[in-house]
Amino acid sequence: MKILAIDTSTHVMGIALSQGDKLLAEYTTNFKKNHSLRLMPAIHQIMEEVGVSPAELDAVAVAKGPGSYTGVRIGVTTAKTMAWSLGIPVYGISSLQLQARNGKHFPGWICPFSDARRGQIYTGLYRFRDSLLREEEKDRIVLLEDWLSVLKEKNEPVLFLSQDWKKHELGIKGVLKEQAVFADFPDMQPRPGELLVLAGQMPAQEAHTLAPEYTQMAEAEKKWYAAKEGRAHE
Template sequence: MKVLAIDTSNEVLGVGLVSESKVIGEYITNIKKNHSVRVMPAIQQLLKDCETDTGELDKIVVAKGPGSYTGVRIGVTIAKTMAWSLGIPLSGVSSLAVLAMTGSYFPGYISPLFDARRGLIYTGLYQFKESKLQVVMEDRNILATEWAELLKDQTVPILFNGNDVPLHEQTFRSALKDQAFFSHVGEYNPRPGELGLLGLYLPPEDIHSFTPNYIRLVEAEAKWLERQGKKP
């Protein structure tokens, strides 16, 4: 089985090609450029270099969020379009779970995070058990200070990873002291190969109803709900 993995959910653009037994190829960049004009050429180049035709793909796996609203939409839209046009299944994987995979060596809990501005972060809590990634606390949108207080109740070391960790590192160091650990910069980027492996055997989504997982509403939607007297 050959799986194409697509991640445009954050600033990192990642495209990977995997099979049951190996990561065949990966394309990763971490630059501030428009994913919408770069992701399809990246896919085409990766498939060309790996001597793989789109007709040989058996599945599409996409990072479904949370992350950048625009970035998540781009990846999900392209993944849905390709899966539908090729007549192959589609699976979505948490963008935070993909990032957590870079901490597979760590003996404690893993808290991958993306900055969500105004002191907020997207994060969750994961661990590796019997070589498999497991969820300890579900993905959420939360103040970094509040997350740090929640984690103080845990009794194991916690690894923070992701490109936005430096923005909140002092918060976690102050609250958690020796309980807090931080990934090396070389491990900040989520790997599209890991995304493909995570989604390899996940059940397929309904392509037409599959939507991104934003976790929180965009500001315009939240304000509209407030005007309607509803809670966002």
């Protein structure tokens, strides 16, 4: 069983390749440069180096968001098209769940998040139970302020995993005090190899059905629905 994993949902570009329970390759960069340009050359290089041809792949795993709209679309489009064209299934995995995997030895709550501007974050709440990562509060877009009061009531330590942690560190500590725990810096960014673990714990899906998880409507749609509702109330 050979699986290719792709994550382009943030500035991190991650690619991993596994054969059974052996990680053949894992490649990560974290800087602001075009995923569209760099993803396929990187996949090509990794597969060539370990001597795996595309035809040998059994499945493709991908982080499907939430995250950068464009970034997520590049990963999802690449993954679903490769999978469909090869006639193999695809695993669409939450980008937050992927991030949460980095808290695998933490005994409390795990809160992966990324900044969604205007005081909002993309987040969810996870926890390892019997060494399996469980989603305890669904992925969402939420005001950080509102989210922190949810976490406060949990009354247990919360591990924060995020590339945007510095921006919100003071705000989080201000509310949660000692309850807030921050990971070491390498764990603040997603590792593509973790996608392969998650793929092993979930059902695969048909490539056509894979779509990004945006967790919110496009701006134009929000306005359109708001206007429609306004008209209905008149």
